[in-house]
Amino acid sequence: DRIIAHLAKLFNTIHLTEEEKTLLIKFSTVPNLKCATQNACKWFSLSDTSALYSLANAGWIKREEGEHNRNFWYIHSIIATAVRFAHSNVLLQTCRPFIYKLTDIICGILERSKKPNKMLIQFSWSVSDIFRDSFQSVKDVDFLYNLGKLYDRIGLLQRANYIIDLANDLIDQVNN
16 A cells, blocks of 8 residues: 555656755655755755655655754655656756765865765765766766775775776767
């Protein structure tokens, strides 16, 4: 019954505002990864939290209360997959600002030698995995290359090499 209820919601995105739909599409690239309100606003370029609460009230995303009145937000993987499928024609274009924001944050961490946020790493890995075959621009190469450097910094050399190989393959495609 729960799956059927969720599927019914998936086919009814027309009742969402453009801001809610855009946020839902962005969230679909990071399924089951819990994001604090502050990070969601920063990473998804939200001016306020109304779209988060609206999506949660409609059942699209989940809100979980943490310590010190902090809220965490996430989307179930089944819903995320269906949203990505339903919006595949605009998925990459809608998520580009999110990808570029992650790139800027990763660059800042690498430049300032700050300890990377675990959630940022998980978000970036999910994005790189979902868009692996869709990346096509120099800015996408920047994202992959910086993510590879971030993995190298935290000692995950196998993942770092994999991501940097993806970046190198993409730069060859972009240059041809």
